[in-house]
Amino acid sequence: MVNTIYIRMRSRVETNRFNKITLSQTAQILAPDQYLPELPDLIVYELKKDDNQLVVLDVMHVIRIISLHFPDCDIQTIGPNQTIIEIIREKKITSMPLFLFVWILLFVGSGLAILNFHEEVSMQAVHQKLYWIITGKENTKPLLMQIPYSFGIGMGMILFFNHIFKKRFNEEPSPLEIEMFNYQQDLDHYVAIKENNESVKRLDD
Known part of the structure; x- marks a missing residue:
């Protein structure tokens, strides 16, 4: 009877420098009960001094490690093919x-x-025109329009970014958070592709 181990690689993990990376850090695991005690602590990568801040861990490397320890198991992967390990240095x-x-x-x-x-x-001219339409009087400095408008800009920015300092108004992500998420996804994709290309070059050399 074939025992199947399912792993789902995480997109990104953070760790301290020179740590040993275990399978539970880099992937979600679904396996028969007899293997579960050993699988989470299985070391799949050990950070080295010459590693950069970002290290790409490929799923094929993880499968090879698991196969060495559990040769009688069938390993199935779900989801991403790489995990990006970010080494967190001491913050200044x-x-x-x-x-x-x-x-x-x-x-x-x-x-x-x-x-x-x-x-x-020409926002000032617009305010002057609005003031004339509402009051019927001309005013070169329509503070009645400009002051509420200035407060409105600040309130609009707070509502738009869904933050006031560290407080959130609701669970909906702000446009800035979405852009940062998209940027992070593109960065991870670029790092993974670049690492794969460099690995191919090293094999060719």
Whole structure:
């Protein structure tokens, strides 16, 4: 009777430098009860000093390791063919002057971008026109329109990004989170393809 082990590779895992990577870290496992105690702690890769920050672990390597320990089992894979291992190094503490400099730079830059956009579309003239339509009076500085509009921009940005500091309004991801997720997916795909191409080149050499 054939004993079947099913594994589903994870897309990305994070670990400290020079750790031994186990099967449970890199894949979900479904197997007969007699194999489950040993499979999760099976070492499938050991990080080396010359490894880069990103290491691609291919499913064929994992199958080879499992087959060596469980030769009488049939191994079936589901899902991704690679797991990207990201090595987390010690994070440097950001100094307060650097934090303030970056914060001021972003604040001024975003403010100038909004001002330039409003100048390009003649927003002040639009407010003046709206003020004249509503009140019937001309006003070169229609603060009655400009002040609520300024607050509305801030509120709109908060609602758009679904965050105010670390607080979320609902579980729906913000457009920024979706773009970051898509960027991460493209980056992982690129790293996996590049690693495969380099492996082929090494074999050819």
